[in-house]
Every structure is written in C-alpha cells, then in structure tokens.
Amino acid sequence: MIPDSKKLNPKIFDNDVERISVRVGFGQGLLAAGELDEKVVGLCADLTNSTQMNLFAKKFPNRFIEVGVAEQNLASVASGVAAMGKIPFIASYAMFNPGRNWEQIRTTICFNNVPVKIIGSHVGVSVGQDGGTHQALEDIAMMRVLPNMVVISPCDSLEAKKATMACAKTNIPTYIRLARENTPIITTEETPFEIGKAQVFFEPSSGKVDVGIIATGTLVYKALVVAKKLEAEGMGVKVLNLSTIKPIDADAIISLSKEAGAIVTVEEHQIQGGMGSAVCEVLTMNNPVPVEFVGVNNQFGQSGKPEELLEFYGMGESHIIEAVKKVVKRK
C-alpha cells in the first residue's frame, strides 16, 4: 500500500492516470525559480522547446543566453555566469550535456565548485524512435563520479519541478536527468521532496517486508505497479524512490536492506556505474545483502517504441518481477 504521508496521486493505479513528460516539470520549475530569484539565468544549445526552457526564455529574455549547438561552450559560459554570482541552468539532450561536455563540467564547473545546474533531457531508451545515438544511458555514471556534483533523477513531472526549484536555491553544481516520454504522474504537489532524501512510496500492508526495490526516474512507476501485483500474490515489497542519487541517502538504503534482506535496483541506465552501483557502494560497506539489477546491461539502444524498447532491454514489469523472485531466493 501507499503510505498516506507521501500523498501520492490517488489515481496512480487507474488506467487513465494522467501522463506528462518529466521535462515539462523542469520547464515549469525553471520559470517559477526565475520568478522567485532574479539570479536565475537560462542557457541553451538550440533546444529550448525540446528541453522546455522556452517558458523561461520567453518570460525572461534578458536572462536567457542562446549559445547555438555548442555544448562545450554552454558549460563553460555558464561557469563564467556563475562566477559572477548567478544561478545558471544549462539545458540540452543528456547525450550532449553532460555527454559531449564532460571535461568542461569537470574543470570549469565542479573543480571551481560553482552553482551551474545541468539539465540533461531525453534519457534512457524510452526516448524511442530517435535511436541509440540519442538515448542517454551513461549520464548517471558520468555525473556521480564528479566531486561536488549533486545528481537528481526525478520520477515524474511534479518531482522534476520540485527538484528544479530546490536546486535553484543551492550553491553547488547539480545534474538533473529528464525523460522525454509522457509518463504517469506518481506524486502530488503535497508529496515531500528534499534533495538527498529517498522516500518510501510503497510498503506491504502486512508490515512484513520480503524484498526492497530501489528505483529512480520514471521506472519508479513500474516498480510501484510490480509491488502492488506481488502484494496480491502474498509477497511484501517496499519501494524506495531514490530521486537523489548523489549525495545518496545511505540511511534509507541501509535501513531498507536490514528490513528486507534483499534488494532490487531499477533504473533506465547502464547497470555499470549507475544508480544500482551507487546503492551497492553503500551496501557492501554497511550491510551486504543480495542485490539484483534492472537496467541496461552493457548495450546501446536503438529505434523503436518506448515500451517495446523497455521490454527488449530488460526493464519491463516482468523483468522487475523476475529480479525480485531471484533475489528473494538468494537470501
């Protein structure tokens, strides 16, 4: 069942649950952050509509900088903007930002420790028809390895809005990854969000936890659907929404691992170096329990429909169920 305190979308398990792209939440969040604080500046590499930065650019043309298709410049120009006391947001597809401009992010943003907010849209195979060149599956790994960097992977549009507004108030580099497709609204305005805090979004009605699922991004929805299905079969599943991957909420992970004794991680990213790896860094040092990973296993994506790609690359509901059953046997 869904804990009342989380105030999730009451229609979450309905067939007609509202679906909105996560990037829409970013666009709204940036506009709101810009209204609250005139230090907020937007910079884009010719993708204002796709990244939803257009709302901000239209409202605040004097605080918007269009650098053209030049993501390396985008990152370093933003570093200079931040050095002058501003809070710049830089947006493009995640494959190029942070994919193309990693060294500029490392040296001119993280090494200087300036508050540039990096927005990578179009993550995961669910980008769909654009194909493997445009499906970012390595960005969590690239960003979480950098000292000073905060990494956030919102589960839905509302959480993306909250994350955007929250990071506009911090004085450190931050990366937010956004999905393109319309995905179910999991949370509500009242659902708690805090950078660095994981939230339990599902717990067994019986109180007996057989397995813990730690999910991030839009696949949190599939994890919740799976938890509900398994509960009907008598298996107790607790689902943790790990929207901040760095700094990681070690307490929440350790506590879940002690309660459940087995963990499944779910992410739309390469298994190698991703959120699951980050979870295991915590577990191996504190409470080593069996873990199964759901994610992309050392492959590139390709064109197709989002759902068929999620199935093909092993991130469908059946794969999560399979991983749960497997990990429980290893307890």
Added chain:
Amino acid sequence: MSIDDKKIKELEIKANLIRESVIEMLLEAGSGHTAGPLGMADVFTYLYFHALKYDPKNPLWSDRDRLVVSNGHICPVLYASMAAAGYFPYSELLTLRKFGSILQGHPQREKLPAVETSSGPLGSGLSQTVGMALASRIDNGKNTFKNFFYCIMSDGELDEGQSWEAIMLAGKEKIGNLIAIVDRNYIQIGGSTEDVMPLSPLSQKWESFNWHVQEIDGHNFEALDIAFGRAKAEFEKPSVIIAHTIPGKGVAEFERNFEWHGKPPSKEEAKRALTELRTLGGKIISEHQ
C-alpha cells in the same frame, strides 16, 4: 592619455624582475613551463601595472576587471605578477607546484580565490570570460561598461574547437567590454604552430567572426598601450589583440625554441639566465625606441 617614456622604462624594469621570478620559481619547482611565461612577461606587466582595475587587499572586489588566464600552463608569470602586485608575499612563489601550495601547477581557484578560474585544460577560458561579461550585461545593461573582461589565450589552444564556439558567441553578442589577448609565439608543445595545425591567416579568422582585431609586438609597451586603448574604444565588437611574442624572451638560449615550452631550466641554465636578466636590468633598451 598615452603612456610616457618614464612609465615605459618603469614597466620594462618590472617585466624584467618578473622574468627573474619566473626563472627562480621554475628552478625551485623542478618542473613547469619556461617559454610562455617569459614571452608573456611584458603583457602581464602591462596589465597588472597599467591596465587592470583591482585591489590585492580585496581580491573579490565586485567592480574589479576580470582577467582569465585560459592557458593555465603559463601560470608562473601570472603568479609572479600577482606577487609583484601585492596579492601574496614573494616568498610564496618558491612553493610553486609543491604539496599544499596555493600556487598549483595549473591555477586552481579553490586554492587561490584571487584567480578568476581554474585553468589548464585548453580552450575553455574564453567561454568563461564571455559568460562573465554576459552576466555583467544582465545587471548593467548592454552599453554600461563598469569593467573590462580580459582573457589571455595561447595560439596553440586555438586548435581547440571550443575556442571558436566562444569566439562565435562573443561576436554574436557584440560584447564591447571583452578583450582577448592571444600569445602569438608560433610554438606549441610539439613544434611550430604552423606545422602542428596551421593558424594563419589568424587575423582574418577572428575578423570573420566579427571581432575587432589588432596585431602588435607583444614586447613593446607603447604598442600595447595603443592597442588596449583602441580595444577599449570599440563598443560594438569584442576585441582581440594578437600579441606577437618571442617564446623565452629575455634569455637568449631559451628564445624561439619550442623545446622550452614545457620544461624548466637546470641549475646551470637558470644561473646563466638570471645573470643575463640581471645584466639587462641595468641597461634596458626599450623595444619601442
């Protein structure tokens, strides 16, 4: 107001002292770059002792001019200039490249906040300078220049595509208070710039990106003064000063040889270099005369 002979003489003596500091630092560090710092000593001297608006006692003063040194590997001349300007004691210079030093092998802003940015990886300094100037424009409007934004670049780093992304953006935005200085010494780590990756015709490249371009003798203070004056008077375009310099300038055995790009002098070489520089100190012949 143009610069007078007395001031030129003063700057030349200052530049010579900065060259001596560079040799002493490199000798003590046992590694580092020699050619670029010696070649750029006159430009740095001009900036720190005639052009830049700054307060060494309040390095983060908000109205200061910004100087971004994009080619961070020439930092010995930056550090020597900053010591001479009073940012930190001269004794600090001998900690260059040592554990715990504020003077890292390449500038690191978290260790030395008085530098505007960390640099070394080539090609990103101009982007940052453009960002600073654009941020200032947000606060002050397009035509109010409260300060100037300078970026020192090497010619070799123009191989980096990102340099041209920044050049294109500055041209688009017509940033009138942005002044780039290219150290046109025709060498990079692997040889002549024209062998490794030809840059000529360099002026035309910048001009075609809508920059105001000047080519000058980077060792001539009168020429530097005129060029910076003209650059500041150009409100509608960013300006670049392509300063032709002699790598290793001031020490005959280091001059014009790309092998001195990335190595320090030995004890003997340093001794000869310091003797040469100290002899010059008393009888400088002005380049502009």
